Amino acid sequence: MSVNQFIVSSSPHIRSPISTAVIMRDVIFALLPASFAGVYFFGTHALAVIVTGVATAVISEAIIEKLTHRPVTVGDFSAAVTGLLLALTLPPDLPLWIVAVGAIVAIGLGKQVFGGLGHNPFNPALIGRAVLLASWPVAMTTWRWPITEAPWFGQDFDVLTSATPLAAMKLSGVKTPYLPLFFGSVAGSIGETSAVAILLGAAFLLLRGHITWRIPGFYILTVAILSILFGQDPVFHILAGGLLLGAFFMATDYVSTPVTPLGQAIFGIGCGVLTVLIRLYGGYPEGVCYSILIMDAATALIDRFTRPRRFGEVKHSA
DSSP: OOGGGOOOOOSOOOOOSOOHHHHHHHHHHHHHHHHHHHHHHHOHHHHHHHHHHHHHHHHHHHHHHHHTTOOOOGGGSHHHHHHHHHHHTSOTTOOHHHHHHHHHHHHHTTTGGGTSTTTOSSOHHHHHHHHHHHHOHHHHTOEEEOTTOOGGGOSOOSOEEEOOHHHHHHHHOOOOOHHHHHHTOSSSOTTTSOHHHHHHHHHHHHHHTSSOSHHHHHHHHHHHHHHHHTTOOHHHHHHSTTHHHIIIIITTOTTTSOOSHHHHHHHHHHHHHHHHHHHHHSSSSOOHHHHHHHHHHTHHHHHHHHOOOOTTOOOOOO
């Protein structure tokens, strides 16, 4: 065999037709059911929040890359995904200028300051949400029940401003029934209330092979087991809040989460433990955002200690 038949190049050597743009486009498709559900339950302002988040994120990325003399990469849809994910984690009535600030922070502080896509250690959308929650806590924790969608309260109303199901449980001991939690007719962030819509999108990503079951599986299973051990309702804690959205769409971020199978399992378990501890013992009824960000910070360490041994390598002996 002639030596000329070989091509010598640096790794990686495996090429795939699935590009970043294809993956990001599929993530957007997967988020459409949750987006439509949010607009259906919360109205046109929720749609304005989504449009503002996506548009601001894309424009911010283009401007920053232009100013820093780097190729403009908005065509890979990653900025659109960041803006969409951020919008889906926000209250439906949040003023649009705050949404825009969050999108700018997500792109600028969460992504571009580290060098762009592939270099960010934290999920950019969650960085944006965390900054907004610290800066405007009242606006970020003002929720609205969908119009005419809480008959189990036993009273007539047009619009009810109230706590989320997790806050109602933590502060008042009122547990929202399973059916509203499953379909999404409850107070909460735009894209986190409808479990069935999130699961439809997650199934699409799993079938396309863009995510695996490990991180969301261990994440949700850990929350369920710890909820039982702490005397809580595991089904309620799985359906309420942002657990499903975070487990399938945030904790599976290619860049900021471990790459090894064992590392992904540890990451999911860590997210689950932190979420339950924050929900039950923290001052905040929801713990998904901070649990994922904290575990993102540990990703490099997890990958270091869970990477497989090279072929032929043996364990160190004493």
